Amino acid sequence: MSTSTAHDVTTPVDPEIDRLLALARLHLGMEVxxxxxxxxxxxxIVAADGETAAMNVELMTGTALDGSFCTRVLAGTLPEVVTDxxxxxxxxxxxxxxxLNIGSYVGAPWHGADGTVLGMLCCLSRHADQRLTEQDARFVRMLADLISDHLSSPAALARHLTRRSEASVREVLQAGAVHxxxxxxxxxxxxxxxAFEALSRFDxxxxxTPDRAFAAAARCGLGAELELLAVRRALEILDRLPPGIRLNLNLSPEVLTAAGTERLLLDHAGHDLGVEITEHAQVYDYPGLLAHTRALQAAGVQILVDDAGAGFASLSHILRLRPDIIKLDISLVRDIDTDLVRQTMARSLNMFATETGAALIAEGIETATELxxxxxxxxxxxxxxxxxxxxPVPST
Incomplete structure (x- = not known):
């Protein structure tokens, strides 16, 4: 039997956790x-085994506790065994x-070293199962205690989450699984x-969400690789864009200044290309970043600063980089038709853009009155x- 997760991983990231999950599922005869x-x-859900896709179980995805079976088990309003x-x-x-198409369920909490409930071990199937008894609940509680011993410290849990995230990111990179x-x-x-902005999507x-993918990649030191994979995927459609239509790519300053990125972009500079600088954190080497943006601008690649008005970082980018295009953040666009403060801010940024020779794009327009x-x-x-x-990319 091969261990699987919500995305069909066959190589265990934490062999002990995967072994205990498989043991729970097989002993109870359940699907997940x-x-x-x-x-x-x-x-x-930090680890899973079984027919996860069939039950819409998503790994590393947060769901509200107040709508779950688990919180009701912990509160004592639901038994640990639900046969139907x-x-x-x-x-x-x-x-x-x-x-999740739940027909039957068995669940038990696992704990930290101080006795705090840190999560749940759950077994589920799509069908009702009248065979499940209190004896099955005791078995799951025993396995949950073993997991508690294995993951009782926050550091141990953090290591498990990091290993799981890294495995997921590496699968994406190996398969080129960016849409x-x-x-x-x-x-x-x-x-x-x-223009068209290229946006990445994942299984x-x-x-x-894409944010979760890029955040996971950054945490395990694979952020640059994932960003560059996304850029290469987007560049594949350049020849299919209508004439005169720009393709905007998203890159963080760290990746934009990394070895090889400038060359990759310059190799496609004969097309109408733009680079949106997406970083919200402070940039410590503006001279280095500026050298790269100037080289790209000299080759005809337009530089955009994203999320203007959302914080200090974007304003610093504008002042230091002198972009060709400024993107007005969605937080200033939403309800702008009824908010004088947002209107004043947008008017000021539009005037600034005009007087510095930049264009202004308003993001997140959803209503005719905002327009x-x-x-x-x-x-x-x-x-x-x-x-x-x-x-999809529009046809020519």
Whole structure:
């Protein structure tokens, strides 16, 4: 029997945890066993074994504790064994019963060294199972105690999470498993597209959101590799873009200044290309970053600063890098039609952009009234669901 996780990993990241999960699942004859960790009102499934995809179980994804079986077991309002979740009065109307198609369930908590509940060991199946008894609950409690001994310290749990995240990221890198979608940036005057921003997507059974994927990669030292894979995937469609339409790529300053990145971009500089600098943290080597952005601009690559108005970092980028394009953060665009403060801020940034020779793009436009307000302020370009969802590259 090969150990599997929510994304069909066949090589165990923590052999002891994987062994105990497989033992729990096989002994009870159930389809899935998982180990969760509690954090800030959520439970995150940190390891899983069995038919996870069939039950919509997502690894490393947080779900609200208040909607779970687990919190009810801990509160004493639900027994550790549920033989028929669709008919049990506590679970039959829960969204998680429907979402995960839970028919039967056995769960027990695992603890830290001080006795604090840190998470749950759960076994689930899609079908009801009247064979499950209190003896099965005792078996799962015993395995949960073994897991507690193995992961009782925060450092041990952190190491487990890091190993699991690193394994997931390495799988993505090895398989090249990045899917690129494109969102239009349009002229607010005509509505015609002037550019497309390339956005990365991942298998949701591996990483529920792109942010989670890039954060996991950064934590285990693989952030640059994942960013560059995303860039290479996006560059594959350059020849299919309509003439005169720019392709915008997202890069952090660290990756933009890394060896080989500038060469990769310059090799494609004959196309209409833009680089959105996405970092929110402080940059300590602006001269080094500036040398790279100047070389790209000299070759015709446009430099964009993302999320203007969202914090100090983006304003520092604007002042130091002198970008070709400034992107007005969605937090300033949302409800701008009814908020005088947002209107004043947008007007000031638009004036700044105009006087420094930069263009301004408003991000996150969702309503016609937001569009009308931004037009009235004089913003030339926009992006948001009002103009199009991220999707396939448009045909020429």
């Amino acid at each position: 066993a998982w180990l969760s960790a509690f954090t800030e009102g959520e439970q995150v 979740a669709r008919s049990h009065p506590v679970t039959r109307d829960l969204a998680v019963t429907r979402d 690129t979608v494109f969102q239009p940036i349009v002229s607010l005057r005509t509505g015609a597209p002037v 949701p059974m591996v990483f529920a 009308d307000t931004l037009r009235g302020i004089g913003v030339a370009y926009g992006q948001g669901y009002l103009f199009g969802l991220p999707g």
